[in-house]
Amino acid sequence: AQTVTQSQPEMSVQEAETVTLSCTYDTSESDYYLFWYKQPPSRQMILVIRQEAYKQQNATENRFSVNFQKAAKSFSLKISDSQLGDAAMYFCAYRKTSYDKVIFGPGTSLSVIP
Amino acid sequence: NAGVTQTPKFRVLKTGQSMTLLCAQDMNHEYMYWYRQDPGMGLRLIHYSVGEGTTAKGEVPDGYNVSRLKKQNFLLGLESAAPSQTSVYFCASSYSIQRGGQETQYFGPGTRLLVL
Numbered sequence: 001a002q003t004v005t006q007s008q009p010e011m012s013v014q015e016a017e018t019v020t021l022s023c024t025y026d027t028s029e030s031d032y033y034l035f036w037y038k039q040p041p042s043r044q045m046i047l048v049i050r051q052e053a054y055k056q057q058n059a060t061e062n063r064f065s066v067n068f069q070k071a072a073k074s075f076s077l078k079i080s081d082s083q084l085g086d087a088a089m090y091f092c093a094y095r096k097t098s099y100d101k102v103i104f105g106p107g108t109s110l111s112v113i114p
Numbered sequence: 115n116a117g118v119t120q121t122p123k124f125r126v127l128k129t130g131q132s133m134t135l136l137c138a139q140d141m142n143h144e145y146m147y148w149y150r151q152d153p154g155m156g157l158r159l160i161h162y163s164v165g166e167g168t169t170a171k172g173e174v175p176d177g178y179n180v181s182r183l184k185k186q187n188f189l190l191g192l193e194s195a196a197p198s199q200t201s202v203y204f205c206a207s208s209y210s211i212q213r214g215g216q217e218t219q220y221f222g223p224g225t226r227l228l229v230l
Contacts, residue, residue: 009154035218045157045204045221089158101172102147102219104156 002027004094008028012111013082018066020025021077021108023092029053033095034068035077035102048090051075079110087112115138118222120205127195128156135190135225137205145208146179146188147172147219150201157204163188195229203225 003026013019025034038049051059051068058066063083067076079086092105116210118139127133137146144165149157149172165181177199179191188207192199192208202227 004156007119037221043202043224045206045219046216050218101159101162102157104158106154106156 002029002094002096002103004092004103006105007107008108009106010109010111011114013068013079013086014113015082015084017082018078018080019082019110021079021090021092021110023075023077023105024045025073025075025092025094025105027073027096029096034066035093035095036066036075036077037063037091037093037104038086038088039091039107045091049077053110082112084112084114086110118205118207118220120222120225122201122225124226124228126230128230129190129196131195132191132193133195133227135203135205137190137207137222139187139188139205139220140186141207141209141220142185143207143209143220144185146167146182146192147205147206147208148178148188149206150174150199151204151224152201160190160199160203178224195227196197197229200229218223 005024032053034051038046038048049061063080065078089107091107094103118131147162148160150194151157161180163169166185169180179187205222208219
């Protein structure tokens with residue numbers, strides 16, 4: 001069975017600095033999708049970035065980028081130039097290509113210090 | 115487009131009471147999902163639907179029932195609420211595999227349920 005692990009329950013970053021959130025996953029599949037979702041205090045889940053496993057190039061969305069290490073089954077999220085609005089719970093998630101069930105990690109709570 | 119909406123936003127129930135949570139989406143998505151979110155456990159899939167009239171069990175289906183009579187609506191029912199069902203419930207939707215770009219799920223704002 002697939003699992004997603006986030007080993008950092010809480011993290012903090014100074015405003016304008018860079019922070020990296022860790023995620024590891026376990027799967028026997030060779031093709032799949034990985035995601036980072038953000039959940040601000042409003043509680044709504046917002047897609048931050050996604051990565052297709054067959055693509056070697058790391059995905060990037062503005063200040064958000066990932067470091068995808070397929071062999072190590074690692075998928076970390078880097079937030080550059082952190083802003084106060086980045087404070088939220090961040091969930092790493094996995095989806096097997098052939099089936100639309102998403103498996104979420106337990107989340108990392110990110111605080112941004114002014 | 116309103117996206118994915120959920121009603122109610124918050125509800126308090128007594129043990130043994132029943133209720134239905136409504137999820138609606140206006141994006142013509144084939145797939146819909148119900149999750150529950152508990153502290154330290156991320157989101158866990160309760161039930162899902164791959165199309166109108168079809169439903170299937172997720173990771174934690176016990177104590178819940180669902181129905182998908184219309185493509186745009188997905189109902190989650192609790193027949194006899196228990197304190198263990200105190201949680202935040204999220205609905206999500208996505209396109210089917212055949213439509214492409216379906217890996218992204220769109221979430222509703224959540225429903226906070228407290229069972230006393």
